[in-house]
Amino acid sequence: MKHSKSFSLLEILFCLIILGIFGVGALYSITNLKRQDVSIQKFLLKNSSLYETELFxxxxLSYAKADSIKIGNNTLSWQGYDKLFLSAKNNDKFMDFSLQTSSFNISLQHNNLYFNNTLLLHNVKVFDINIKDFNTDRILEYTLCTHICIQDFIFLENIEIEFDKL
Known part of the structure; x- marks a missing residue:
């Protein structure tokens, strides 16, 4: 029997069928990924301002003095450090030991959330704030709802140490 060094028609047809099967599978996966990407983008466009507000x-609150936090009716106010870090050469950061503070507040008015009287988020349905005490620890819990709700907890660490006067 004589064999040639070239591929036979049957072998080429077999390779094309295998490549076609893999190609259809790959196209199906790519289509599903594109569909998933579109749904994720819609979700992020709809909810990004809520998540950005939570991060803000x-x-x-991470710059707040823990003993200055006050909770009112749909309001949260505190004294926060203005500049904890000072810029220096080569983008190094140094602590600012002056520890100057300013007043900050977040309030819910007419379904809008305001930070220092500047609109932060609109169509807010719920802004609920609580402070829970566990032994010597304090945890600030807040819930923020538009059409979905986010609940977050912030550990309040009081770093001030009072010394007895002699």
Whole structure:
């Protein structure tokens, strides 16, 4: 029997069928990924301002003096450090030991959330704030709802140490 070094028609047909099966599977996967990407983008466009607001609140409360936090009717106010870090050469950061504070507040008015009287988020249905005490620890819990709800907890650490006067 004589064999040639070239591929036979049957072998080429077999390879094309295998490539076709893999190609259809890959196209199906790519289509599903595109569909999933579109749904994720819709979700993020619809909810990004809520999540950004949560991150902003957490950042601002991380600079708060724990003993200055006051909770009112749909309001949260505190004294926060203005500049904890000072810029220096080569983008290094140094602590600012002056520890100057400013007043900050977040309030819910007419279904809008305001930070220092500036609109932060609209169509807010719920802004609920509580402080829970566990032994010597304090935890601030807040719930923020538009058409979905986010609940977050912030550990309040009081770093001030009072010394007895001699």
């Amino acid at each position: 609140i957490n950042k601002m």
